[in-house]
Amino acid sequence: MDADPRQYEQIKINGNDSHNIxxxxxxxxxxxxxVESLVASTGLKISVAQLEDMEKRKQILHFALNGNALDAIQLTEQLSPDLFQNNKGLLLDLLSLHFVELISSKKCTEALEFAQAKLTPFGKVQQYVQKLEDFMTLLAYEEPEKSPMFRLLSLEYRQHVADNLNRVILGLENFVDGSTKAPSKQLPSDITKLNPDYTLWFRQYQIILGAILGSCSDCIQHIVACADTSRQAFEQLNATYAGTSRSHIISLKSRLAKNPKGSRYMTEFLHDMKTIADELALVQNPVTNEDLIVHIVNQLGNDYANIAAAIKMRDTTITFADLFDKLVDHERTLLEAQSTLPIVTVNTTQRYSSRPHGRPGTEPRGPNRFNGTGSRFAKPPTQQGWHNSSRGNRNPSFCQYCSISGHETKDCRKLARFLKENNITISMNQPSSPMVNTSSARPTSPSPSWMMFDTGASDHVVPEVSSKSIQQ
Structure with missing residues (x-):
């Protein structure tokens, strides 16, 4: 068990100790x-070797943050030749920074050659395969920042790699994992004197703890605020956000299975699904590529039914990167189709200035007035509508054209005048049931007998009438 610093609250720390911290x-x-200003103002001693070491680390971090990973690797090997022998994962992260920089500079050919030469050997180790696949995904996109692995291009990712490199160079990982134990408080030879090694240990622990607190956002600082050591702070963060409890795993799996796309853009939806899958991988319950594809396809909606069917018919499972590309492209096609969709219109009857009875602008009277679309009915009458109409007009002499009782449609003067004015001839054969007839204005040249003519009206509803022909 680590020593509790609160046991030494009564220890008096002089000004030099504070300056050293x-x-x-x-x-x-x-x-x-x-550092140089502090040393000059306080009289603290610092060796030339320490200053040189700090300057080298500063250059290494500068190269890593600016994408010059190869220079960072070279300087690190000069500073600590054996460092990467025991930290292969860190070496892969640095090489990946150079790979990402080539892609961001649109040097895809150089990036591919670099990957074949430097990154391929890591593919022989299973723990690095998924990370390599994530980096290779960037090659498939003309705009890598819109790919599912966009985070690999961010400054935050570079900062993460640089911080890990700095920590490994300083050997601070031993303070975080607890392998560096607290030395005794007093000197073994003289218990009345404070052990300098303990002072150094305590100082380093507090520095790392302060760095952890400073790197946490306001919403999670309360989790580590009560930690006495850097190890406690790390364990509390690990238990909170990387816990492997069954309830946490079940919650993540439920979110993955019940996360429909809805009205979200495809990129947002796929990023959300990939984030959930990554969280499951962090808690040692990785989702296979096939399962992730199934969860995505089942929650796309009807607009993507064709793509879902095609994916299910494949003999081999499609990769997430390929699916991402196809779905985003299909979404773009749907949006373009919506923006160019023609406006559907209904041809309406043109009313001429010379209306029947010399009343321009008047509309037929009765229950069948024209609605706003120019159609006599808002929708085609149903069978029940015909039944009600027949009951409401028991007088057989009821005109369906002008809605005036006392004469039938075939005898309507308004209809005859309209047909005559527009040079129209229609033939009404006796139907077996009420029907909708359409006709068109007579062309100037003779037309085949089978052609149906249109009056220009959107529709006409006529009851069963005897066969009659109205000629010009």
Missing amino acids: ILSYLMHGCFKDT
Whole structure:
């Protein structure tokens, strides 16, 4: 069990100790100019070797943050030749920074050659395969920042790699995992004197704890605020956000299975699904590529039914990157189709200035007035509508054209005048049941007998009438 620093609250720390703690923090962050100012103003001693070491680390971090990963690797090997032998994962992260920089610069050919030469050997180790696939995904996109692995292009990812490199160079991982134990408080030879090794240990622990607190956002600082050591802070963060409890795993799997696309853009939906899958991988319950594809396809909606069917018919499982590309492209096609969709219109009857009875602008009277679309009925009458109409008009002499009782449609003067004015001839054969007839204006040239003529009206409803022909 680590020593509890609260046991030593009564220890008096003089000004030099406080200055040394501040100095250690500044050296850890490679703040060379500030270190030199502090040393000059306080009289603290610092060796030339320490200054040189800090300057080298500063250059290494600068190269890593700016994408010059190969230079960062070269300087690190000069500073600590055996460092990457025991940290292959860190070496892969640095090489990947150079790979990403080539892709961001649109040097895809160079990126591919670099991957074949430097990254391929890592593919022989299973724990690096998924990470390599994520980086290779960037090659498939003309705009890598819109790919599902866009986070690999971010400054935050570079900062993460640079911080890991700095920590490994300083050997601080031993303070985080607890392998560095607290030395005794007093000197073995003289228990009345404070052990300098303990002072150094305590100082380094507090520096790392402060760095952890400073790197946490406001919403999670309360989780580590009560931690006494850097190890406790790390364990609390790990238990909170990387816990492997069954309830947490079940919750993530439920979110993955019940996360419909809805009205979200495809990119947002796929990023959300991939994030959930990554969270499951962090808690040692990775989702296979096939299962992830199934969850995505089942929650796309009817607009993507054709793609879903095609994916299910494949003999081999499609990769997430390929599916991402196809779905985003299909969404783009749907949006373009919506933006160019023609407006559906209904031809309406043109009313001429000379209306029947010399009343321009008047509309037929009765229950069948025209609605806003120019159609006599808002929708085709149903069978029940015909039944009600026949009951409401028991007088057989009822005109369906002008809605005036006392004469039938075939005898309607308004209809005859309209047909005559527009040079129209229609033939009404006796139907077996009420029907809708359409006709068109007579062309100037003779037409075949089978052609149906249109009056220009959107529709006409006529009851069963005797066969009658109205000629011009």
